[in-house]
Each structure stands twice: as C-alpha cells, then as structure tokens.
Amino acid sequence: MTNSVRLESGGSVIVPIRKPLTDELGRTLLRDVGEMISRGNREIRIDLAGLEELDSPGCAWLIRAVRAGKAAGAEVKLVGAAGRPAELLELMRPNFEPLPPPSPRPGFLERMGDRGLTVWEEFRQALGLVVDALYWSFIAPLEGKGVRWKGLLDEIQAMGSSAIGIVCLINFLLGLVIAMLSAAQLRLFGMEILVASGVVIGFARELAAVMTGIVVSARTGAAVTAELATMKVSEEIDALKGMGLSVSRFLVAPKILAILVSMPILTILGFLSGVAGGFALGIFSLGFTFERWWWQTHQAVSMGDISQGLVKSVFFALIIVLVGCHNGLRVRGGASEVGKATTRAVVMDIFLIIVADMVFATIFYYTT
Amino acid sequence: MKSPIIKVRDLKAGYGETVILEEITFDIHPGEILVVVGGSGCGKSTLLRHLVGLQPPLSGSISYWGRDITRMEEDELGRLLHRVGLSFQGGALFNSMTVGENVALPLEEYGIGDREQRRILARMKLNLVGLGDQGRRYPEELSGGMKKRVGFARAIAADPEVVFFDEPSAGLDPVIGAGLDQVILELRRLMDLTMVVVTHELYSIRTVADRILMLDGGKIIFIGTLEEAESSDHPRVRQFFLRQPDRGIGNRE
Structure with a gap:
C-alpha cells in the first residue's frame, strides 16, 4: 500500500x-x-x-x-x-518526552504509617469539629451570640416532623414482631401476658432509641452529609470561611440544636408506637382485654427505663449530626466523592450507634 | 457560498411561561467562526443549550445539515452529536477519570482507533492546549483555567465538524487566552472547523470572529462582521464595542 x-x-x-x-x-x-x-x-x-x-x-x-x-x-x-x-x-506533533514514572508502591511499614497518620489526622479534624460545634450550639448562645432561628426551625421541620410517619411505622411493626416472637415462647408456660412487659421494657430501654437512631441516621445523617459535601465541592464552604464566618455556627450548630429537639420526641413517639404494636397483638390475637394489657404494661415499666432510652437518644442524635457534618466537610473532589462520603457517614453512624448502645448497656448493667 | 451547516428558524425558548429567547433566526456556514455576544442573562447560554439539543425549544426549528434536531429521536440526535464538539464553561470534566482518559473518552465511545491511537490522539489534543504533560493527573489537581483547556481538548478530540465553545477564554490569563484564540484560528484554517464561540472578551472577538451575533433582551439585535458591528448605530451594539457603561450597572431600561 x-x-x-x-x-x-x-x-x-x-x-x-x-x-x-x-x-x-x-x-x-x-x-x-x-x-x-x-x-x-x-x-x-x-x-x-x-x-x-x-x-x-x-x-x-x-x-x-x-x-x-x-x-x-x-x-x-x-x-x-x-x-x-x-x-x-x-x-x-506532541513532544513525547517520557512521562515521569509513577512513584513506586510504598512498603508495608510506610503504608501502615501513612494509614496511622490519616486516621490520626481525621481524628483531630473530628475533635476540632466536635469542640467547635458544641461551643456554637451551647455556649455561644449563652454568651449572647445569636442562634439562627429561621435555620433552626427549618431543620427541625426537615429532621423531626417529616420523619414522624416512618419512625412510628417502623417501631409499630417491630413491636408487633417482638410480641409475636415472645408470645410463641411464653405460650409454653401459659404466661402470654408477660409479652406486654417484655415489649414495653424492650422499647423503653433499647429498641425505640436504636431503631429511631437507625432510621434518622439513614434519613438525616445521609442528608446532612450530602448537603455539606455538595457545598464543599461547589466551594460554598470556602465562601463562608472566606467571609470570615464560622461553618460550625452557620451550618453545624442549627443542625445539632434541631436534632437534639427532634430525636427525643421521635424516640418517645417510636416507643409509643412499639408498645402499640404489642397492644395490637395482645388484644386482637392473644385475646386479652385492653385494661388487663394496660395494667401489665403500666406495672412493668418505670420512669427509669424510659429515661435510659431518652439519654441514649440524645447521644445518638449527637453522633448522627456530628458524623454527618464531619464526613461532609472532609470531602474533596467531585460528585462521586459526595456519594462515597454519604455511604461512609451512614455506615459510621450505625456502627457508632451500636457501639454507644453497648457502652450504655454495660454501664446500666453494672450500676443497677 | 456553501449551504449552511446549521439553520435556526424562528426559535422561541424558555421555561414554561418564561420566554428567554424569541424570534431567533440565523445560519451558520461551514468553516466560519460565529461569535455570540451579549450582556449577562441575555440568553447566550440558553441559545447554546438549544443548539446542541440539551433542551427542547418552545417553538421553531434547528437543523443540522438539513435535518431538524428538535424533531429527532434521542439516539439519532446522539449520533449526530458525534460530529459536534462542546466545551463547557467550567470544563465539565469527569472527576473520576484522569485528564488523558477524559480526552480519550469520546474517541473510545465513538470507536475511533485502537488504544495506542487514542492515546496519541488524546496526547496531541492536550498538546494543542499546552497540557501535553498533564495526561496522568486528575481534574481535581488542576486549576480552573487548566480544566477549561482540558475541556477544550476533549471537545475537539474526535475531530468534530462543528464546535461550540462556552466562554473559552474567560478566566484564563491573557497570554493563555490569546494562545487559545490562536489555536481556534489554526484549527479552523487547517481542519475547516466550524465554530460557535460564546464570549465576553473583546480582544478575543476581534481576533477570531468572522461574524458576530449579538443578543439583547432575548432577541438578535445584530448579526454581521466586526466592521459592521463597529460602525453600527444600534445603541446597545455601540455601547458594547465602545465599552460604554450603563449609568449604574443594573439600572438598564
């Protein structure tokens, strides 16, 4: 040719x-x-x-x-x-000077060291954020540095009111499931009435807070991360900082205050829904009267149980927002990083919620 | 004169009730560089989005090589757009790919050449914009101006017949901006590229424009050569080319 x-x-x-x-x-x-x-x-x-x-x-x-x-x-x-x-x-005609060779893969120790440094660095960032956020949420308002009320109400609406439906539904269904499981066992001893006690104690101490925490971390935690990550990627965070404004004050503090209001309320609603699930089984399937089931429930639960759940829910709330903000604010790069950060935040949320729950369980177990 | 590549007839565009462009009629001829100018918010970007079929018009027609893209099936439009290059304002690079992969992507997707061929083509196009040695870096490691130049390289990677540039030189330093203008001229001369360039830069307009289309208030108020523009007695056109400010920005009309 x-x-x-x-x-x-x-x-x-x-x-x-x-x-x-x-x-x-x-x-x-x-x-x-x-x-x-x-x-x-x-x-x-x-x-x-x-x-x-x-x-x-x-x-x-x-x-x-x-x-x-x-x-x-x-x-x-x-x-x-x-x-x-x-x-x-x-x-x-390109000048085909050879490209610099890719840097050699670092050795085992070096990689471990790098990893350690990364973790340490992230821990420091997280600590800084926690301190800053808690200052702007609790101490600064006492010093008369304003809270942004408008932002706060919007956040409560987004995190709290609009989550009520799903939180109640999930807790109700879980209450029903727990009741069925325990009824099958207690029937062997003819003590189905104890299902009422089991459900109410379980939900008061444990299940309402944890389930609500998981639902809220999937909803709100993910949303917080995605929002902040997108703001970071589109340089809005830099714009705030460049104006000399505090990110913690404008973005993190309203979220913390909002979730501290929302989470306990959601947990109480979740608790009531779970107990309602137990009621539904007890009355419509096991054939107890409302009064009998109510008496058993009332007698089994104490304020101490309920406040255990509420204390936990407050800590879970802080975990969700702080983890969400932390993951959102450390994003660099583009769209795919936003997705990764959101995934990471939700996984971290659920993990930390369970860990915190275990810590509380241990404390309560040895102190009461 | 050869028949026009793109014919826009009585284009009306907007969102729902809001009309952004009206009575837009013009032709783009093969091998010409048409510069679209106009104040901020006059509909330049909207016009560009319509010209490449990103948004359907409210009414009117846009035809490429005699075929109306507003009535086209999506896959047919897709094939037609293989012959069209588009360079976005911010570069619009894919962050998960290296610069080289970004430029080679259209080549790969259109099935051009083997791997080595694509690599060399991508390298050639990057060289054109002065970034030949940046192929292995990721977009997030580049400055805004560099991203824009990579976007330019990607737009011309597959040797399109028509290229649209949204603000190619805005935000670049003057030396590189002028260099990019030269590349535009060279590409047109050596490869008969037809180009539509949206820009504000007067210097750039003077260098590259064969014809100028000026939008104001959603309508074409002027279309013609640079000389005609400079001797036009339309107040807005005069204002633009003589750089006379309005009395207080934003107090127009």
Whole structure:
C-alpha cells in the first residue's frame, strides 16, 4: 500500500505516501516500517510530498511510525511535507518526552504509617469539629451570640416532623414482631401476658432509641452529609470561611440544636408506637382485654427505663449530626466523592450507634 | 457560498411561561467562526443549550445539515452529536477519570482507533492546549483555567465538524487566552472547523470572529462582521464595542 519502496545507499529507505492517510493505510505503514527495520534499515524517511490532506488520525499514524522507529533503534523521519499537512503536523506533533514514572508502591511499614497518620489526622479534624460545634450550639448562645432561628426551625421541620410517619411505622411493626416472637415462647408456660412487659421494657430501654437512631441516621445523617459535601465541592464552604464566618455556627450548630429537639420526641413517639404494636397483638390475637394489657404494661415499666432510652437518644442524635457534618466537610473532589462520603457517614453512624448502645448497656448493667 | 451547516428558524425558548429567547433566526456556514455576544442573562447560554439539543425549544426549528434536531429521536440526535464538539464553561470534566482518559473518552465511545491511537490522539489534543504533560493527573489537581483547556481538548478530540465553545477564554490569563484564540484560528484554517464561540472578551472577538451575533433582551439585535458591528448605530451594539457603561450597572431600561 505504501507504493514503491526505493532503496538508497547506506541502508536508508524512502517511503512515499501519495494517498490520503486513512486508518487502513496507517496500519500498513506501521507494519511496513516495522518490517524495514527488522530487515536492517536504520534510516527510514517517510516522504509526504504527495500528501494533500491530513487529519489528526493521520497525524497520529505518522507519529506512531516515528515512535516505533525510535523504540527499535532506527530513525524514522517525516520529510517533504508541505502546505496544510506540514502545518497541521507541526501544530499537532506532541513532544513525547517520557512521562515521569509513577512513584513506586510504598512498603508495608510506610503504608501502615501513612494509614496511622490519616486516621490520626481525621481524628483531630473530628475533635476540632466536635469542640467547635458544641461551643456554637451551647455556649455561644449563652454568651449572647445569636442562634439562627429561621435555620433552626427549618431543620427541625426537615429532621423531626417529616420523619414522624416512618419512625412510628417502623417501631409499630417491630413491636408487633417482638410480641409475636415472645408470645410463641411464653405460650409454653401459659404466661402470654408477660409479652406486654417484655415489649414495653424492650422499647423503653433499647429498641425505640436504636431503631429511631437507625432510621434518622439513614434519613438525616445521609442528608446532612450530602448537603455539606455538595457545598464543599461547589466551594460554598470556602465562601463562608472566606467571609470570615464560622461553618460550625452557620451550618453545624442549627443542625445539632434541631436534632437534639427532634430525636427525643421521635424516640418517645417510636416507643409509643412499639408498645402499640404489642397492644395490637395482645388484644386482637392473644385475646386479652385492653385494661388487663394496660395494667401489665403500666406495672412493668418505670420512669427509669424510659429515661435510659431518652439519654441514649440524645447521644445518638449527637453522633448522627456530628458524623454527618464531619464526613461532609472532609470531602474533596467531585460528585462521586459526595456519594462515597454519604455511604461512609451512614455506615459510621450505625456502627457508632451500636457501639454507644453497648457502652450504655454495660454501664446500666453494672450500676443497677 | 456553501449551504449552511446549521439553520435556526424562528426559535422561541424558555421555561414554561418564561420566554428567554424569541424570534431567533440565523445560519451558520461551514468553516466560519460565529461569535455570540451579549450582556449577562441575555440568553447566550440558553441559545447554546438549544443548539446542541440539551433542551427542547418552545417553538421553531434547528437543523443540522438539513435535518431538524428538535424533531429527532434521542439516539439519532446522539449520533449526530458525534460530529459536534462542546466545551463547557467550567470544563465539565469527569472527576473520576484522569485528564488523558477524559480526552480519550469520546474517541473510545465513538470507536475511533485502537488504544495506542487514542492515546496519541488524546496526547496531541492536550498538546494543542499546552497540557501535553498533564495526561496522568486528575481534574481535581488542576486549576480552573487548566480544566477549561482540558475541556477544550476533549471537545475537539474526535475531530468534530462543528464546535461550540462556552466562554473559552474567560478566566484564563491573557497570554493563555490569546494562545487559545490562536489555536481556534489554526484549527479552523487547517481542519475547516466550524465554530460557535460564546464570549465576553473583546480582544478575543476581534481576533477570531468572522461574524458576530449579538443578543439583547432575548432577541438578535445584530448579526454581521466586526466592521459592521463597529460602525453600527444600534445603541446597545455601540455601547458594547465602545465599552460604554450603563449609568449604574443594573439600572438598564
């Protein structure tokens, strides 16, 4: 395809190209050049004098031929180009200085060290955020530095009121499930009435707070992270900082206050829904009267149980918002990072909620 | 004169009740550089979005090579857009890919060349915008101006016949901006590219424009050459080219 190949003295060859340099011709050219080099030609000149038009794929083929020559220790020169092809070649010709080699993979110790540093760095950031956020949420308002009430009400609406439905539904269903499970066991002893006690104690101490925490972390925790991460990516956070404003004050503190109002209320509603689930089974399936079930429930639960749940819910609330803000604010990069941060936040939320729950369980177990 | 590549006829555009563009009629001829100018919020970006089919018009037609894109099926429009390049204001690079992969993406998706060929083509296009050695970096490691230049390289990666540039030189330093103008001119000269450039930069307009289309209040108030623009007696056009400010920005009309 590359027409006549003329041998010249000194092992140099001239390859004239007279047709438009299509992909087909380009492939042939590359193959021919390879063959010539393997036959011992050390200098190959590709004559472009007959070329009238050239496009960028054509340029790429010529560049590949030159590079192939170089790699094989021969010299491939482009000669005779004139007019537009010459100019295009000049414009397009990349300087193929070798790219710097990718840095070598660090050794085991180095990686461990890096990882340790990363974790430490993140811990420090998180600690800074916690201190700053708690200051702006609790201490600054006492010093008369204003809370943004408008923002606070919007946040309560988003985190609290609009979550009521799903929190109640989930707790109700869970109450029903727990009641059914325990009824099957207690029936063996003819003590189905104890289902009422089991459900109410379980929900007061444990289940309402944890279930509500998980629902809220999936709703609010994810939303907080996504919101802050998007603001970070679109430089809104930098804009705030650049105006000399505190991110903790404007973005984190209203969320903390809002969730501290919302979470205990949601937990109480969750508790009532769970107990209602137990009632539903006891009255409609086990055949107890309302009064009997009510008496058993009332008698089984104490304020102490309920306040255990509420104390937990306050801590879970703080975990959810702080983890959400922390993950949102440490994002760098673009859209995919927002998604990753959100996933990370929810996983971290649920993990920390369970860990905190275990810590509380241990404390209550050994102190009461 | 060859028949126009793009014909816009009586285009009306907007969202719901809000009309942003009205009575837009013009042609784009092969090999010309048409510069779209106008004040902020006059509908330049909306016009651009319509020209590449990102948004359907309220009425009117836009045809490429005689085919109306407003009545086209999505996949047909997609194939047609393979012949069109688009460079966004902020670069719009894919952050999860390296710069080189970003530029090679249209080549790969359109099935152009083998791997090595695509690599060299991407490298060539990056070289054109002065970023030949940045191929392995990720967009987040680049400055705003560099991202914009990579976006430019990606727009011309697959050798489109028509290229739309949204503010190619805004925010670049003057030397690089002028360099980009030169690249635009060279590409047109050597590859017969047709280009639509949205810009504010007077210097850039003087360098690259064959014809200027000026929008104001959602209508075309001027279309013609630079000389015609400079001798126009339309007050807005005069104001733009003589750089006379309104009395108090925002107090217009």
